[in-house]
Amino acid sequence: MSKIAIGIESTAHTAGVGLITSEGEILSNQRALYVPEEGGIHPREAANHHSEKLPYLFKAALEEANLTPDDISLVSYARGPGLGPCLRTGATAARAFAYSNDIPLLGVNHCVAHLEIGLLEGATDPVLLYLSGANTQVIAYAAGRYRVFGETIDIGIGNGLDKFAREAGMGFPGGPKLEKVAKGDELLDLPYSVKGMDLAFSGLMTAAKQKLDSGHSLSTVAYSIQEIAFAMSCEVSERALAHTGKKELVLGGGVACNSRLREMTAIMTEERGVKCFVPDRSLCVDNGVMIAWLGLQMMSADYKITEKDNEVDQRYRTDMVEVTWR
């Protein structure tokens, strides 16, 4: 029997409510983005934004799908990792909706949700290159868990791009703005930092700022940052593919919306004879649909909900989740 889940996302900038059926049909994907007036994300301000927007997102999602709460058999929310105030706001909204309508409630891992939504594209056992603001990981399934094969050892790639863009006088979100101005084919000499399967971005961003200050054009610096940072990301995902012997790559996270990154991963996977799955941009960025979908996957394996499953966990790592549904 077809089931419908509602998913609530609120780990960082995005408040999202999504609806999806157990067959993978997306009924609604409502999102609202918190944009700081200046500087980086302020957790409390972002949480205020989410608490203001979430009721409307619930309403809009149900209306778009033409559903009532009675049609829904699971409320799923992002338990972590993320910013505490934001997570608590989303979890509170989820609890209120679940308890007032008497629907089971389940908190799920945000990073795993990014991976699982990629499986909806047709991948079966992929390596996930997950590039977002705070998270930069290469993940693959091994022995009952999604293991992190490589990750950033300093800052997330998206936060790096945002920070550079901010210092260059552009607003949030920085990644898409840099993509727009990146032009030319001149590559500046910037640090390329791959350690095994791990990455580091802060040195790259600092050096890029110095290039900008020393008179190089913004378009050339932006172009060079993209070339270097994405080549690093491609290299570590290729290493993970070689190391695990897997034949599929899935992209996830907000930075995976970047056209140059998509082009580079397409070339890399073609050269390796590996399939590349790229979810729609609305599913790469943070969204409620993927949260709902992961909840349904977990319940399909008869996951037993405990009292722990209505908590939040800021440091909920990818490899802490026991994968029982595959």
Next chain:
Amino acid sequence: MEIKYRGAEAIVETRQWLGQKVIFKTRNKRGYRHPVLEKRLVKERLRSEARIIERLFSHGVKVPAIYSVDISKSCIIMEFIDGVTLEKALRGDNFNQYLDETAKLLALLHSLNIVHGDPTTSNFMVTDVVYAIDFGLSSVSDDSEDRASDLRVFLESLDSHHSEISGREIFLSHYSEWSDSGPVLEALKVLELRGRYNLMRG
């Protein structure tokens, strides 16, 4: 000619060369990389790899001997180590002994101011002894953090491929037999805490 392995970096083939079976390691072009970056990385990595292996070999470390280097073809010709990867070997009963040898090998590398850069369990070969291979990401360094990064790469690949054995303690206890290992193990603690959302480990 037989393709042994298509790595992230290079194609590794076995070929007959001057009457013996050898390894041809050829760095292949990466179409996704900017041509300038491509050239820079290939040249840097090829030269550094050859120099480092040479240096280790001359100190008697268990690494493949280098026979020839051809920069124009991005190719290194080296000794064929007839064994299995450590990844495979660790699935057998002798994992204790292999972890011991690998830890000592890595400590020896570090004591010669070389960091491997990618010491995953696929980058050690086991015959009757353990060899280190693939120095494509290695560098000359006596920095504790670089050394600790080596340990972290190894422990992570151990954890992701061999989660069934508790290799961490065995490996670190043997590594710590090296008299200068103290600062490296300290740096490892710091590095692991720095990993994003990383949990404290025992």
